[in-house]
Each structure stands twice: as C-alpha cells, then as structure tokens.
Amino acid sequence: MDWDKLRIFHAVADAGSLTHAGDTLHLSQSAISRQIRSLEDSLDTTLFHRHARGLILTEQGELLFEATRSMNKRLEATAARIRDSEDEVYGEIRVTTTTGFGTLWLAPRLPTLYDRYPDLKIDLMLEERVLDLAMREADVAIRMKEPSQADLIRRRLMNIRMRLYASAEYVAERGIPETLEDLSEHRLICQNANAAQVQAGGVLVQHLLTYDIRSTLTVNNYYGVLQAVRSNLGIGVLPDYLTEDFPQLIRVFPEVESAEVPVFLAYPEELRHSKRVAVFRDFVTEEIIAYRKRQASENLLAAREA
Numbered sequence: 001m002d003w004d005k006l007r008i009f010h011a012v013a014d015a016g017s018l019t020h021a022g023d024t025l026h027l028s029q030s031a032i033s034r035q036i037r038s039l040e041d042s043l044d045t046t047l048f049h050r051h052a053r054g055l056i057l058t059e060q061g062e063l064l065f066e067a068t069r070s071m072n073k074r075l076e077a078t079a080a081r082i083r084d085s086e087d088e089v090y091g092e093i094r095v096t097t098t099t100g101f102g103t104l105w106l107a108p109r110l111p112t113l114y115d116r117y118p119d120l121k122i123d124l125m126l127e128e129r130v131l132d133l134a135m136r137e138a139d140v141a142i143r144m145k146e147p148s149q150a151d152l153i154r155r156r157l158m159n160i161r162m163r164l165y166a167s168a169e170y171v172a173e174r175g176i177p178e179t180l181e182d183l184s185e186h187r188l189i190c191q192n193a194n195a196a197q198v199q200a201g202g203v204l205v206q207h208l209l210t211y212d213i214r215s216t217l218t219v220n221n222y223y224g225v226l227q228a229v230r231s232n233l234g235i236g237v238l239p240d241y242l243t244e245d246f247p248q249l250i251r252v253f254p255e256v257e258s259a260e261v262p263v264f265l266a267y268p269e270e271l272r273h274s275k276r277v278a279v280f281r282d283f284v285t286e287e288i289i290a291y292r293k294r295q296a297s298e299n300l301l302a303a304r305e306a
Helices: 003-015 018-025 029-043 059-083 099-116 168-174 180-185 199-208 222-230 275-305
Strands: 048-051 054-057 091-097 120-126 140-143 152-160 162-167 187-190 215-218 235-239 249-257 261-268
Touching (some): 003 018, 003 029, 003 059, 018 029, 091 099, 091 275, 099 120, 099 222, 120 275, 152 275, 162 222, 187 199, 199 235, 261 275
Parallel strands (some): 091 120, 091 140, 187 215, 187 235
Antiparallel strands (some): 048 054, 140 261, 152 261, 162 235, 162 249
C-alpha cells in the first residue's frame, strides 16, 4: 500500500474536506482527489461518501482511518523518542491515570515539573478504563493495581487506603457518629459499588451499605466525592492521600478503612531510554518519597501527642 496515498487519505479524513486537507498538505484539491481515487481503486472500495457539505467516511474508510490514526500516533511518538537527548527534554508524553488521582494528587504537583522542563507537553488522560500501553494508547500509566501485561516496566509507588471523612463544618453541625449504626442519621457519599473503581474501595462501600443508611450520594469518581464532602453534604469514602492537600477534612471512624491499594507506575519496555518518560518517572518518584516522609513525620508527631 502506497504510504504517500495513506498520508493524504489520513489528512483528508481528519479534515473532512479536500480543501482543508490541501491547505495542510500544500497540494491542490485536484491532486488530492486523484490520490484518493487511486487509493480507492487499489483497495477496490469506496472510502468517502461525497456530498455538498464535505466528505463522510464509509465503513471501510472508518477502518482505514483507525489504522492510519494509530500509525500516525506511533510515528509521532517515535519521532519524539528520536529527538530525545541527554541535555534536552521536550515533546509530548501521554499519561493515563484515574480521575481522582490525576485531578487531586498529580495535577496540583505538575507546576514543579513544568518549571524544570518548560518545553515538555503532557497529555493527561483521566479515566477509570485501563488503557493499553503496549498498543500505545498512552506512554505512562499510574494505576491502582499492578499491571498484568508482561512487557511493561513497572514501579510500585505507594500504598493507599480508602477511609471515611467529613468536613469540619459538617462535623460542627451534625457531629461525628460514634458507631457504624449511627450512619443511618447521616448521608454516605461514595462511588457506586458497581462502578469502575479499585476493588478495595468497592468492598468497603458494600460493607457500609449493609447498615441502614437512608440517604446516599453516589458519584463516579473521587473528585466528585471530595467536592460533595467539602460542600457539607455528608460523610465520604475517600483515598487517604487527600489528607495532606485537604487538611480540613476530619476522619470519621479511625478504625474503619479498606484493604491496602498498591499504586504502580508503568510504561512499555520500548520507552526505557526515553528522556521524557525518565524525567516524568523521576519527578513522580521524588514527589512520592517526599509525601511518604511528611506522612511518617505526622504519624510520629501524632503518636507522641497521644
């Protein structure tokens, strides 16, 4: 298959018109049209439905566009890796993690990384779905469980637990429940037990729901749970890494928590020598080490005061 024709097809499919693709490729509309017709002839299929408002991909065109889009991403990533050098760090790095961890822990710390490497471009993809690193859906993943793929480099960052928290204002107005049975007088804010989330969090929520809780608010990520707790709506199930950045949260039921949840950073073996991946990995590791040290100091201080 002719690579040049595929490049032109991709530009047309991406732009949705011959005119816009021509502006990008610096080719005439007639030249692009000839290349598309030639590609369609070689494949013995129609790739576009043509109408007055532009071009729409046929089913076969959608399949080819999906392939060229994947090829284009891999080529861009390869070009960026080739440009990596010992002295310069620039280009795009695609990072995937959960909505909660990405918005509440990672994003607030990124200014430090950008101060060091102002030419770095980070594409932060926040979703509960596990993206396929081997298929280059992302370059680096921070996941709440150990990755199962064999060809990944992985590093365990820390362990977290899900615990119960309320705002100071809520506690001042409604008080702290003394037993789990007292939760019936409060609203529980959590992720839906059947939603995509870490298993330990789901198990804790299912346990809490065995009590006669009359009012609940379920949200599909921890960012939403946190905002509801800060709005004094009730008692929320939240990861313990939030307590450093949100010290106004008050822990409810200190003896109640989920099992430990391991947090892993992973990336494909083929990116082992990427400078962009290395600086991101080292940055996150430094932040985690500093976080652990602060946690240890706070725990020691609390033990002495007790």
